[in-house]
Amino acid sequence: MLNNYFGIIKSSFKKGFVYKIDNLLSIVNRIIEVSVLIFIWKAIYGGTVSINGMNLETLIVYYAVAYSLNHIMTWGINEYIASSIKNGRINMELLYPIDYMKYFFCYKLGMVLRQVMIISMPTFIILSVLFHINLSFHFINILFFVLITFLSIIIIFFIELIFGLMTFYTTSDWGLQVLKKSLITILSGAIAPLEFFPTIIAKIMNILPFTDLIYSPTTTLLGMNSITGISIILIRQFIWILVLYSISKVIYNTAIKNITIYGG
Amino acid sequence: MNIIKVKNISKEYKISKHENGFIGYIKHILNPKTETFKAVQNISFEIKEGEIVGYLGENGAGKSTTIKMLTGLLTPTSGEIEVNGIVPYKNRIENNFQIGAVFGQKTQLWWDLPVIESFKLIGSLYKMSKKEYESNLNWIIEKLELQELLNKQVKNLSLGQKMKCEIAATFLHKPKIVYLDEPTIGLDVLVKENIRKFIKEVNKEFHTTILLTTHDIKDVEELCDRIILIDKGCIIYDGSINTFKIKYSNNDFVTIFKKESESYIAKIKMNNEMQIVEETKNYIKIKYNSQKISIVEIIDLFKKYYTIENVETNEAKFEEILKDIYRGHTNVE
Numbered sequence: 001m002l003n004n005y006f007g008i009i010k011s012s013f014k015k016g017f018v019y020k021i022d023n024l025l026s027i028v029n030r031i032i033e034v035s036v037l038i039f040i041w042k043a044i045y046g047g048t049v050s051i052n053g054m055n056l057e058t059l060i061v062y063y064a065v066a067y068s069l070n071h072i073m074t075w076g077i078n079e080y081i082a083s084s085i086k087n088g089r090i091n092m093e094l095l096y097p098i099d100y101m102k103y104f105f106c107y108k109l110g111m112v113l114r115q116v117m118i119i120s121m122p123t124f125i126i127l128s129v130l131f132h133i134n135l136s137f138h139f140i141n142i143l144f145f146v147l148i149t150f151l152s153i154i155i156i157f158f159i160e161l162i163f164g165l166m167t168f169y170t171t172s173d174w175g176l177q178v179l180k181k182s183l184i185t186i187l188s189g190a191i192a193p194l195e196f197f198p199t200i201i202a203k204i205m206n207i208l209p210f211t212d213l214i215y216s217p218t219t220t221l222l223g224m225n226s227i228t229g230i231s232i233i234l235i236r237q238f239i240w241i242l243v244l245y246s247i248s249k250v251i252y253n254t255a256i257k258n259i260t261i262y263g264g
Numbered sequence: 265m266n267i268i269k270v271k272n273i274s275k276e277y278k279i280s281k282h283e284n285g286f287i288g289y290i291k292h293i294l295n296p297k298t299e300t301f302k303a304v305q306n307i308s309f310e311i312k313e314g315e316i317v318g319y320l321g322e323n324g325a326g327k328s329t330t331i332k333m334l335t336g337l338l339t340p341t342s343g344e345i346e347v348n349g350i351v352p353y354k355n356r357i358e359n360n361f362q363i364g365a366v367f368g369q370k371t372q373l374w375w376d377l378p379v380i381e382s383f384k385l386i387g388s389l390y391k392m393s394k395k396e397y398e399s400n401l402n403w404i405i406e407k408l409e410l411q412e413l414l415n416k417q418v419k420n421l422s423l424g425q426k427m428k429c430e431i432a433a434t435f436l437h438k439p440k441i442v443y444l445d446e447p448t449i450g451l452d453v454l455v456k457e458n459i460r461k462f463i464k465e466v467n468k469e470f471h472t473t474i475l476l477t478t479h480d481i482k483d484v485e486e487l488c489d490r491i492i493l494i495d496k497g498c499i500i501y502d503g504s505i506n507t508f509k510i511k512y513s514n515n516d517f518v519t520i521f522k523k524e525s526e527s528y529i530a531k532i533k534m535n536n537e538m539q540i541v542e543e544t545k546n547y548i549k550i551k552y553n554s555q556k557i558s559i560v561e562i563i564d565l566f567k568k569y570y571t572i573e574n575v576e577t578n579e580a581k582f583e584e585i586l587k588d589i590y591r592g593h594t595n596v597e
């Protein structure tokens with residue numbers, strides 16, 4: 001029999017395959033979004049070689065990578081946790097012989113694996129073909145890209161956990177979800193690279209954990225970050241992981257006590 | 265050996281009181297007022313390994329609250345619980361390995377996957393070996409007749425099918441202790457029968473300790489050796505069903521078959537403890553309080569006017585006794 005962690009990862013991995021149409025639509029959706037953005041930028045660039053130090057070709061690759069990541073960062077476990085709290089399934093999950101946080105982390109990992117395989121990869125491949133993207137990334141950059149992305153999955157996990165548990169304190173779980181999605185889409189650099197934001201805002205974004213979800217891994221893959229730049233990203237990620245872990249632990253401990261008393 | 269030990273536990277729920285509307289909400293934040301509600305009050309009981317105990321009581325009596333404390337989902341406000349040597353609310357995960365639980369309409373199955381996938385997950389969560397998993401699985405498939413359901417998605421199952429799978433998921437790791445909070449709610453007679461039979465067999469075969477709450481009296485009569493009755497958070501009875509019937513049945517019936525067809529009822533000195541329910545040419549049916557008056561006394565009374573040919577007694581149904589207690593017609597010390 002599988003180890004208990006792998007068991008959860010595997011079940012969670014399989015779960016999403018049931019929704020074939022949803023997955024297909026997600027891919028189509030991402031491709032349309034990126035195409036629209038790219039056409040707009042093509043018009044803006046016109047004959048200009050570079051805007052904010054980026055040429056059009058780099059920007060296209062940026063969007064292709066960023067939007068392939070975007071799905072992973074915006075569709076997470078907060079909805080699942082929210083529904084679990086609302087319908088009381090959480091009581092059953094707490095009866096599993098495994099720590100609740102570990103249970104959901106494995107759940108998230110399974111989900112990410114599936115998203116990478118059936119949404120991010122296909123999206124990226126289709127976009128590469130559509131926009132003739134040159135795939136000659138540097139090996140070292142690919143390695144750092146994977147590392148940073150992995151850490152960002154831990155970060156987004158805690159953010160989702162916090163947003164998910166917050167549902168207990170508000171009646172507006174839909175509002176929370178929209179808030180989380182917009183925060184991430186705007187502040188992660190999915191809409192545009194940091195270079196395109198006003199300096200002040202870019203500076204603030206640089207402190208927050210959101211840029212490391214999409215902007216940092218993407219620019220690293222594209223070779224836009226020096227070793228010092230990459231080090232700073234990794235340090236910032238570690239700090240945020242610690243901070244978010246502590247916050248979610250506190251919220252978890254107080255929320256769970258209150259959640260379990262309902263229903264029955 | 266007592267596997268479950270509950271000692272003087274109480275559970276208080278805090279209910280926050282705030283006035284309606286935004287102002288009321290602000291007031292509440294500035295000056296929160298809470299009331300406490302005692303859902304379980306100072307209860308104690310012990311359950312032996314291998315016992316099936318029915319935990320009964322009206323809606324809102326505190327049954328689910330007790331079970332949640334036993335499973336470690338809630339911490340008692342005061343008192344102590346020990347389940348097979350483990351304090352559930354302190355070592356919840358460790359305790360989870362040895363227990364199984366069904367909570368009425370809640371499910372531990374994965375909604376959008378085939379049933380078998382949930383079983384596989386449970387196999388790995390409880391760290392079963394491949395061999396152990398397969399033998400447990402085959403055993404449970406056979407016992408609950410699940411073969412045809414395994415590859416169906418949970419969301420496509422009927423209520424009864426889902427409950428069978430739920431029970432299977434609960435017993436798959438062969439837990440030592442199982443809590444069943446209304447496991448037969450909403451099911452048809454056949455499925456109920458199937459589930460009861462299964463519970464009985466598991467209990468016999470593996471000596472599984474089972475605590476069961478239900479509003480279906482047949483569940484209790486067929487499964488439980490012992491009942492614990494809880495009312496407004498306090499235990500009012502703990503013992504066998506038979507003793508319970510003898511102790512609290514104040515509505516037994518006796519039918520006296522007589523030779524004479526005319527009625528002399530008016531001449532008989534009736535008292536408060538008995539009452540004629542029905543009178544025909546051939547018999548008289550009497551409802552009486554067996555705690556206050558015996559059948560012999562009744563027969564003595566009637567003997568004077570009738571030639572008695574036969575006497576038939578019908579003891580009160582368990583359900584009727586419970587109803588009387590719930591309604592407050594029967595006083596329990």
Ligand SMILES: Nc1ncnc2c1ncn2[C@@H]1O[C@H](COP(=O)(O)OP(=O)(O)OP(=O)(O)O)[C@@H](O)[C@H]1O
Pocket residue numbers: 261262263264277278279301302303321322323324325326327328329330
């Ligand atoms: N979270 C809560 N806050 C306040 N009171 C609660 C809470 N949960 C339960 N109660 C109250 O505690 C009492 C016991 O509830 P419990 O759910 O244990 O009853 P029960 O015996 O399981 O009833 P039923 O047969 O209806 O399931 C009820 O009066 C209920 O209203």
Ligand SMILES: [Mg+2]
Pocket residue numbers: 264327328329445
């Ligand atoms: Mg209940």
